[in-house]
Amino acid sequence: xxxxxxxxxxxxxxxxxxxxxxxxxxxxxxxxxxxxxxxxxxxxxxxxxxxxxxxxxxxxxxxxxxxxxxxxxxxxxxxxxxxxxxxxxxxxxxxxxxxxxxxxxxxxxxxxx
Amino acid sequence: xxxxxxxxxxxxxxxxxxxxxxxxxxxxxxxxxxxxxxxxxxxxxxxxxxxxxxxxxxxxxxxxxxxxxxxxxxxxxxxxxxxxxxxxxxxxxxxxxxxxxxxxxxxxxxxxxxxxxxxx
Numbered sequence: 001x002x003x004x005x006x007x008x009x010x011x012x013x014x015x016x017x018x019x020x021x022x023x024x025x026x027x028x029x030x031x032x033x034x035x036x037x038x039x040x041x042x043x044x045x046x047x048x049x050x051x052x053x054x055x056x057x058x059x060x061x062x063x064x065x066x067x068x069x070x071x072x073x074x075x076x077x078x079x080x081x082x083x084x085x086x087x088x089x090x091x092x093x094x095x096x097x098x099x100x101x102x103x104x105x106x107x108x109x110x111x112x113x
Numbered sequence: 114x115x116x117x118x119x120x121x122x123x124x125x126x127x128x129x130x131x132x133x134x135x136x137x138x139x140x141x142x143x144x145x146x147x148x149x150x151x152x153x154x155x156x157x158x159x160x161x162x163x164x165x166x167x168x169x170x171x172x173x174x175x176x177x178x179x180x181x182x183x184x185x186x187x188x189x190x191x192x193x194x195x196x197x198x199x200x201x202x203x204x205x206x207x208x209x210x211x212x213x214x215x216x217x218x219x220x221x222x223x224x225x226x227x228x229x230x231x232x233x
Contacts, residue, residue: 040219042158049208049223050158061221093158097218100172102148104158 002026002096004105012113019081021108023094028074031098038098041070041079044107045090053092054079086112115139115222117209122227125199135192135209135224143167143187146212148220149194151205151229161207162194163218177203199231 003026013019029038037057042050052061054070057077067082081088089112094105121133135147149161162183163172171183182195192209206228210220 038217038219042220049210049225050220051223052219052221055213055219095158095219100163100218101174102160102163102218104160106157 001101002029002099002103004094004096004103006092006094006105006108008108009106010109010111012111013081013084014113015086016083017113019084019088019110021079021092021094021110023072023077023079023105025075025077025096025098029096029098030074037073037077038096039070039072039077040095040097041068042093042095043088043090044093050093081110084110084112115211117211117222117224119207119209119224119227122207122229124230124232126233127200127231129199130195130197131199131229133194133196133207133209133227133229137190137192137211140211140222142185142190146215146218147185147192148210148212148218149181149183149192150208150210150220150223151203152208152226153202153205159205163212164192166215196229199229201231203229204231205229 005024007022039057041054044050058070069080071078091107091109093107116138118136146165164183180198184193206226208226209224211222213221
């Protein structure tokens, strides 16, 4: 199974500042035949199901604000919130869908400083 | 609008069974593969099972293999998971989620979840 790790476990950022979350996979999730990284990011607010933010490591889901961006390739990925808003307080998960079982990172909690 | 609604959760004793359902609406259910994903209290997300759009292919997490059975009824737009020999560690919120396209197994639509508690 591909093991996903995230860092940090939690972070507190001032409103309007940048938040950066890292995700690492135990093996590459880059599929050579199509040059796509099989990596997604989700946001989960308390009492709600996860919400898809990013797929293919860097493609924003429709309706997701452009302050959210994803980057990285192979085994190392980053989710960046360029200017943190109050409504961004949540736990963020990365997920690989390169292989079954799909696996999630342990999550990173983002709070307001 | 596109919607998934889980039901069937509750409290059950260890060793007993439970069947969860997920009713889909707002899209052509028979065109999409579907996942079950669970989340233990205060913990992260754990993938449980995946079923292909037509029900012919099924995949399970090792933690539930042999105890859980995923199925679907495309005529009823409903996804199921039959959970047998339940254990305390199966206690979780169970979500159904839609696979965005064949062979690309991330989830673009999630239900609100149903809670399963396994306790004596």
